[in-house]
Amino acid sequence: MLRLTEIKLPLNHTPEELPAAILKKLGVPASDLNGFTIFLRSYDARKKHNILLTYTLDIDIENEAALLARFHDDRNVKPTPDTEYKFVAQAPATLSKRPIVIGTGPCGLFAGLVLAQMGFKPIILERGKAVRERTKDTWGLWRKRVLNPESNVQFGEGGAGTFSDGKLYSQIKDPKHYGEKVLKEFVLAGAPEEILYVAKPHIGTFRLVGMVEVMRDTITKLGGEVRFSSKVETLQRENGQVTGVTLASGEHIEADHVVLAVGHSARDTFQMLNEQGVFMEAKPFSIGFRIEHPQSLIDKARFGPSAGHPILGAADYKLVHHASNGRSVYSFCMCPGGTVVAATSEPNRVVTNGMSQYSRNERNANAGIVVGVSPEVDYPEHVLAGVDFQRKWESQAFVLGGETYSAPGQLVGDFIDGKASTEFGSVLPSYTPGVHLTDLATALPEFAITAIREALPAFDKTIKGFGMHDAVLTGVETRTSSPIRIRRDNETLQSINTKGLFPAGEGAGYAGGILSAGVDGIKIAEAVALSIMSRQG
Ligand code: FAD
Numbered sequence: 080m081l082r083l084t085e086i087k088l089p090l091n092h093t094p095e096e097l098p099a100a101i102l103k104k105l106g107v108p109a110s111d112l113n114g115f116t117i118f119l120r121s122y123d124a125r126k127k128h129n130i131l132l133t134y135t136l137d138i139d140i141e142n143e144a145a146l147l148a149r150f151h152d153d154r155n156v157k158p159t160p161d162t163e164y165k166f167v168a169q170a171p172a173t174l175s176k177r178p179i180v181i182g183t184g185p186c187g188l189f190a191g192l193v194l195a196q197m198g199f200k201p202i203i204l205e206r207g208k209a210v211r212e213r214t215k216d217t218w219g220l221w222r223k224r225v226l227n228p229e230s231n232v233q234f235g236e237g238g239a240g241t242f243s244d245g246k247l248y249s250q251i252k253d254p255k256h257y258g259e260k261v262l263k264e265f266v267l268a269g270a271p272e273e274i275l276y277v278a279k280p281h282i283g284t285f286r287l288v289g290m291v292e293v294m295r296d297t298i299t300k301l302g303g304e305v306r307f308s309s310k311v312e313t314l315q316r317e318n319g320q321v322t323g324v325t326l327a328s329g330e331h332i333e334a335d336h337v338v339l340a341v342g343h344s345a346r347d348t349f350q351m352l353n354e355q356g357v358f359m360e361a362k363p364f365s366i367g368f369r370i371e372h373p374q375s376l377i378d379k380a381r382f383g384p385s386a387g388h389p390i391l392g393a394a395d396y397k398l399v400h401h402a403s404n405g406r407s408v409y410s411f412c413m414c415p416g417g418t419v420v421a422a423t424s425e426p427n428r429v430v431t432n433g434m435s436q437y438s439r440n441e442r443n444a445n446a447g448i449v450v451g452v453s454p455e456v457d458y459p460e461h462v463l464a465g466v467d468f469q470r471k472w473e474s475q476a477f478v479l480g481g482e483t484y485s486a487p488g489q490l491v492g493d494f495i496d497g498k499a500s501t502e503f504g505s506v507l508p509s510y511t512p513g514v515h516l517t518d519l520a521t522a523l524p525e526f527a528i529t530a531i532r533e534a535l536p537a538f539d540k541t542i543k544g545f546g547m548h549d550a551v552l553t554g555v556e557t558r559t560s561s562p563i564r565i566r567r568d569n570e571t572l573q574s575i576n577t578k579g580l581f582p583a584g585e586g587a588g589y590a591g592g593i594l595s596a597g598v599d600g601i602k603i604a605e606a607v608a609l610s611i612m613s614r615q616g
Contacts, residue, residue, distance in 0.1 A: 080159035121278030127383030170198030184238020186584025187340035189600030195301035206310035207235025245282030283437030321579035367449030408534035411447035428473035465562025492548030504549030564588030
């Protein structure tokens with residue numbers, strides 16, 4: 080197979096133009112082309128009146144060796160690399176202790192899946208409920224203002240990204256192509272095939288729920304075990320080695336390999352690990368608001384006359400502004416055609432985030448508009464001071480929202496002018512259970528308010544209308560990434576002071592998003608397998 084890159088065609092090209100472009104590029108007759116598949120399709124919308132599709136294609140063609148020799152100086156014609164996933168180990172017939180995975184977010188699910196595929200029969204422990212029951216609890220907050228602190232947007236089968244836009248791209252370095260394994264497993268679990276080749280794939284909430292169940296089923300059929308309502312409350316260590324875990328029920332499970340994939344909201348678990356002496360350090364994250372605009376405004380600004388084209392779908396954006404007070408403001412987790420969701424896991428706190436369905440056809444576009452904060456400057460007190468910092472602003476948002484789980488909100492025009500909003504304009508916010516209009520000036524630290532006030536008009540220069548008066552801000556966005564890093568050894572991926580403990584995924588500071596968390600889960604599964612094998616001698 081040959082891989083051709085940088086094949087550019089107009090947005091509205093016909094299917095026949097694709098093979099024609101291959102033949103033209105290689106200068107061969109049609110009879111030489113046996114077939115091709117699309118490896119990647121992206122678009123270049125820098126010129127709104129001439130949007131181009133860019134393809135990477137894998138082609139089956141006659142006289143491959145001769146073609147490679149003819150194009151040896153052309154970086155766009157190369158042999159297709161072998162990126163097929165290969166397991167690093169196969170479990171022995173008998174295992175003295177089964178590995179434990181804590182958490183069924185994308186990291187824990189992929190760690191569990193790959194361990195199960197290698198025959199290691201992992202025990203996967205999840206504090207929340209199975210995904211269907213969890214969905215009911217999540218709706219409980221969104222519809223009835225009732226929070227279940229153990230079963231919500233953050234906790235339960237599938238982890239934090241289950242009720243999400245399901246964006247599946249990441250900027251991580253992935254030399255071993257683990258991302259491809261993640262996407263292929265998602266397709267086997269029911270994701271649309273196009274996620275394998277579109278540049279910015281997404282799945283949406285509805286499909287994610289079903290996929291998570293299929294993955295659980297696969298793990299169970301391979302001999303793994305997935306247990307819900309099984310919160311790990313303590314970790315046992317002896318002489319710097321993990322020996323087991325104790326659940327909230329009091330049950331003790333012995334293990335010498337424990338994957339810690341608890342996500343960024345497991346604050347009680349962070350506290351427990353800190354008390355147990357597991358090494359961790361404070362790390363930067365970001366705080367801010369969600370912003371909502373009409374999706375049609377974003378589509379028009381990005382795609383001009385091609386707005387609404389089915390291949391382009393609902394437009395996204397990515398914005399950064401370096402404010403004059405030294406803070407950076409950027410858009411985060413943009414959800415085209417989606418809704419803003421209530422994402423707290425703790426009572427009497429308000430946290431925003433965004434989700435969408437696969438169709439992305441809701442009226443509004445939403446994104447976090449967030450400001451970076453760091454332990455050195457903003458929460459230097461102690462290793463978990465970042466959690467205190469998040470809690471402070473989440474509690475403040477609860478109060479500003481009227482103490483009913485409504486989110487405090489303000490129109491962009493009023494926010495910039497520094498006056499409270501009293502009435503919605505043309506943009507109606509999507510957050511449920513509701514938005515309480517107020518003045519957001521005290522909803523975040525002053526430096527963040529100042530930086531966001533400066534950034535919004537600046538963003539308007541890139542996306543015309545971004546600073547529109549009636550766009551709505553809701554707050555607060557605090558769970559952008561983990562406030563801590565549980566340091567691990569680069570080679571064995573074990574905690575630097577606790578052998579057998581494998582800190583993983585977003586909560587431990589090693590991933591940010593569904594794809595990167597899944598990739599980290601695969602890496603960790605391999606590290607666990609190799610460690611078990613080396614102990615078996
Ligand atoms: P998590 O997914 O957080 O999973 C951790 C799991 O561990 C949870 O299920 C939790 O219940 C469990 N757990 C915690 N403590 C314990 C314990 N003590 N015992 C047992 N179990 C425990 N990312 C994207 O890439 N694209 C998106 O479109 C996107 N949208 C998002 C929308 C929303 C509303 C949210 C909240 C997040 C979104 N994210 C998105 C972020 C993404 O979900 C996370 O980056 C990802 O889920 C992190 O994976 P993880 O496995 O490391 O942790």
